Amino acid sequence: MKCSKCRREAIIYQRYSGLHLCEQHFNRDFEAKAKRAIREHRWIQSGDTVAVALSGDGDSSALLYFLSRLLRERRDIRLMAITVDEGIRGYREPRRARAIADSLGVPWVTASFAKEYGITLDEIVGRKGAELACSYCGVLRQALMNRIACEHGVTKFAYGFNLDDGARSVLTSVLRGDADRLIHPVQEVEGMVPRIKPFMCIPGSEVALYASLNVEGFDLAECPYAVGALQGDARRILDEYTSRHPATKYSLVNLGEALREPGCGDGEGLRRCERCGELSGGRICRVCQVIEEVRGFRSKGPDED
Numbered sequence: 001m002k003c004s005k006c007r008r009e010a011i012i013y014q015r016y017s018g019l020h021l022c023e024q025h026f027n028r029d030f031e032a033k034a035k036r037a038i039r040e041h042r043w044i045q046s047g048d049t050v051a052v053a054l055s056g057d058g059d060s061s062a063l064l065y066f067l068s069r070l071l072r073e074r075r076d077i078r079l080m081a082i083t084v085d086e087g088i089r090g091y092r093e094p095r096r097a098r099a100i101a102d103s104l105g106v107p108w109v110t111a112s113f114a115k116e117y118g119i120t121l122d123e124i125v126g127r128k129g130a131e132l133a134c135s136y137c138g139v140l141r142q143a144l145m146n147r148i149a150c151e152h153g154v155t156k157f158a159y160g161f162n163l164d165d166g167a168r169s170v171l172t173s174v175l176r177g178d179a180d181r182l183i184h185p186v187q188e189v190e191g192m193v194p195r196i197k198p199f200m201c202i203p204g205s206e207v208a209l210y211a212s213l214n215v216e217g218f219d220l221a222e223c224p225y226a227v228g229a230l231q232g233d234a235r236r237i238l239d240e241y242t243s244r245h246p247a248t249k250y251s252l253v254n255l256g257e258a259l260r261e262p263g264c265g266d267g268e269g270l271r272r273c274e275r276c277g278e279l280s281g282g283r284i285c286r287v288c289q290v291i292e293e294v295r296g297f298r299s300k301g302p303d304e305d
C-alpha cells in the first residue's frame with residue numbers, strides 16, 4: 001500500500017483518518033498532533049523547565065525524544081529527565097533510562113524508594129501483598145518525583161500518557177461509578193508541579209510505533225504488579241469496541257475533559273502535614289499514611305533527626 005501523501009510505501013493505516021502513511025509522513029503527523037496538544041493547552045512557555053518522567057518504557061522514551069527535538073533550538077526552555085527506581089527486582093533498570101537520556105543529550109536525575117523511604121516496592125509487596133502495590137507505588141512515586149522536581153526548579157512535568165491511557169481511565173471511573181474521580185482527576189493535586197500530556201490525543205499503538213522508529217533501547221516489560229483486573233477488562237472492552245467504532249477513545253477522553261471541574265487544584269482547604277510539613281488535604285498527608293501503613297511505624301518528621 002502506498003502513502004496517501006506521497007509515493008513511498010505506507011507503514012501504517014489510520015482507521016480514524018482513513019490515511020495510509022509512510023514513515024516520514026507518519027512522524028510528521030504524529031509530531032503535529034503532539035505540538036497541537038501542547039499549543040491548545042498552552043502547556044510549555046518561555047522560561048519553563050520541563051521534566052519528563054522517564055521510566056524507560058516506550059511511551060516515556062518517545063516523549064523524551066519528541067521533546068528533545070521540539071525544544072532543541074529553544075534556549076529559553078530547559079528539558080530534563082527524572083527516573084524513579086521503585087525497587088522492583090528484575091524490572092526496568094534505571095541505567096536503561098539513563099542511556100536513553102544520555103543518547104539525546106538530556107540531563108538525567110534519579111532517586112529511589114530505598115533511599116527516600118527506606119523501603120522498596122518489593123518489600124512493601126512482601127509485607128502487604130500485591131493487591132495495593134499500584135496505589136502505594138503511585139502515591140510514593142508522585143511525591144518523590146515532585147520533591148526532585150522542586151529541587152531542580154521544574155515548572156512542568158511531562159508524562160507519556162496516550163489516548164488509550166486517558167480513555168481507559170475515564171472508562172474505569174465510569175464502570176466504578178466514581179463520579180468524584182471524573183470531576184477531580186488525581187492529576188490535579190494541590191502543591192504538585194503541573195502535569196502535561198503531549199500524547200493524550202495519540203493512540204497507544206502509534207506512540208509504540210513512533211518509539212520503535214526513533215528510539216533505541218527502551219524497555220518493553222510490563223510492571224509485574226500492574227495486574228488490576230478492572231483495568232485489564234476495561235482495556236479489552238475498549239479495544240474491541242474501538243475496532244468497530246474508531247472514534248470511541250477520543251469520545252471518552254473528551255468526556256473526561258468536559259466533566260473535569262475547572263479551577264480544582266487551586267490549593268483551597270490545604271494545610272501542612274503534621275509529620276513531614278508537605279501540603280496535605282488532611283492532618284497527615286497520604287505519603288506519611290502510606291509509609292506508616294507499610295512500615296508499621298511513623299516516618300521521620302521535619303524536626304527530628
Ligand SMILES: [Zn+2]
Nearest residue numbers: 003006022025
Ligand atoms: Zn508519505
Ligand SMILES: [Zn+2]
Nearest residue numbers: 273276285288
Ligand atoms: Zn506527610
